[in-house]
Amino acid sequence: KCNPDRLWNSIMEIGQIGHTEVEGSKVGGCHRLALTDKDKQARDLFVGWAKALGCSLRVDAIGNLFLRRNGLDNTLMPVMTGSHLDTQPTGGKFDGVYGCLAGLEALRCLEEKNIQTLRPIEVVVWTNEEGARFKPAMLGSGVYAGVFKLNDVLATKDEAGISLGEELDRLGYKEQTSVDTPECYQYYELHIEQGPVLEALDIDLGIVAGVLGMRWYEVEVTGRSCHAGPSPMNLRNDALVGVAEMISELTKIAANHSHDSRCTIGELNIPNASTNVSAGKVKFSLDLREGRLADLDELQTKAFETIHRIAFHHKLEIGIKETWSLPPCPFDETCLVNIQQACAASYPNLNPHTLISGAGHDAVYVSRVAPTAMIFVPSEDGLSHNEREYTSPEQLEKGCDVLLNTLILSANS
């Protein structure tokens, strides 16, 4: 059993780095974009805690941090757990952070009670999970799993034109010049649900059987800008008016497509916007998700058809670029059974709910190179990527206990 106060206090302490005050939030939000000074501060604090436990640190060429507690037989592949410390621009204090600190809390318990495991255990902090600063999301775990090429990702730039590689150099979080060949026995990631399912069922633990497939696109719509005054409404060629219709229809399509369909337009920009100029060009991001690959393909087809139909109707030109694509990801059966057993041992009456994650996680990429599964705890009001994100100390405790026992089970097998 973990120490719930220590877990909570550590989450609150690291959450002070980038803390945002917001009305109606129980503990405030967090603004800590990947590889900013604040991200470095959070990493430093975390590494300091782990080293105080006697852990060794390894930093790979993409800035992923591996904190290792040795096992009885260190020639065996380690069991790994972890998540990320970066947040969304208006993020909360739990997304990602909880998984890292619950991993640390697990090591603290083992150390405190002097429990040795057969295999080593590693707690990992993955770089740039959110995809808010550098796109797409999950770049650190993606490079680790060989999905992205190291040099491509190092060259990825943020909005201000600063590359991920420059920032790693600046912050000093780049010890190695290459990325390890993955050697991971099993990977478990504990996370907040970020959705409303567990809360609605009033169940404090979720066993995550897989993750929705998802695709990101950049859409560029070109019309013709004109003066807001002399141009009669019926002679305009306003890109924003077309895009408004697209947003309405695209979100309706997803609402009616399947239970798992998601469509989000999160970013929208009018280059050179001015109050008295109708928009000549609009760029927006499109995020589509679905549970099955065939459904995702169908959702994409419908979305593209809709965009092109509205563009034709409004005499607009369209460019669509896919920037990220992940097929639906089922997790490993053995890992899922381990979580079930650990939960039954810790909380015989908890009756955990098996569900699918709508959010991508580093676990998705890690699952390509090691058996993987995830554990969820509820999110109040289903909120995440929001400064009001909240999970109670009791719920965090349960998730951490299940993780701890899953790690012991796995590390001794």
Add this chain to the structure above:
Amino acid sequence: KCNPDRLWNSIMEIGQIGHTEVEGSKVGGCHRLALTDKDKQARDLFVGWAKALGCSLRVDAIGNLFLRRNGLDNTLMPVMTGSHLDTQPTGGKFDGVYGCLAGLEALRCLEEKNIQTLRPIEVVVWTNEEGARFKPAMLGSGVYAGVFKLNDVLATKDEAGISLGEELDRLGYKEQTSVDTPECYQYYELHIEQGPVLEALDIDLGIVAGVLGMRWYEVEVTGRSCHAGPSPMNLRNDALVGVAEMISELTKIAANHSHDSRCTIGELNIPNASTNVSAGKVKFSLDLREGRLADLDELQTKAFETIHRIAFHHKLEIGIKETWSLPPCPFDETCLVNIQQACAASYPNLNPHTLISGAGHDAVYVSRVAPTAMIFVPSEDGLSHNEREYTSPEQLEKGCDVLLNTLILSANS
């Protein structure tokens, strides 16, 4: 009669300052925001040309430039003409610039032919007409006419937080510490139409009887941000989805309200936007125009009702702030007759068309302190606030001839 080559070449020369290259544009566009280094370069060039003619320069406390050619009786109030040298972010080479350079061309002709007028003639360059950098539009003429307080306008900040006053100091275009009490016998402004009316009628000259009433608002829409993955579509509270519906309906209302109705959403921002976060907040600009005050009030009422109805339906909160308001502006009868006579003298067969301007102009504010009217020449494809803005040298010549003869008529009366 003016010298059409000299006029055209001057417009092209000043248009090189901030020139933008763009496909499908005959002469390229212009990016020269108010009180930037480029704006100063254009002012310097213009002032140099006027001084070479023997004009004297006066700069008031808001940076308006008055270039004066003395008359036979300099105790009489001057006749004034002019416009502005600042452009939209993706503007053209004619909007504003034409009015200033046609005024200069008129003085060049008078000088060349050694024609004396009874009254002095002043060519004015008004500061920040476009409202693209500092809001609202027409700040220089507004201060001159006593509509805005000097200190308020000097404190107005651009998006980067730089004040208009700081920029005036930096560029050195602020000789006086106050603004003149307006002493203007009559004011004439020559401008491109920026709309499709004259071109559709195939008439090369417009006499502008007045200007539409216009209002600017900043609308802020607040919902709740959530994660693009785990949040089912029907449980979202996405501010952008509401705003999309507003854009569609608001533009439809204006299309069906009256012949003169205009509704433009030119700027839209999602603070802290991220691809995988549904928008918690959206801000957009709203520009409404109408020919009669009662119609403008009615258009505003319908627009506000629509915004609030959609917000209610989507459970969004609304804030609306009016940032600019101008009632419809009729121009002066005597001035209009002067233009008619000048046109009949220069081009007996031209049959000028009387119309209403959809765009605000410095003439609107000047009309509050002096008898005022405007002259228009056609805009190709009705385009303006667009890099493809174009008017032919022959059309520019006709407008300039009519201005020249109007100024002589007025300055001798």
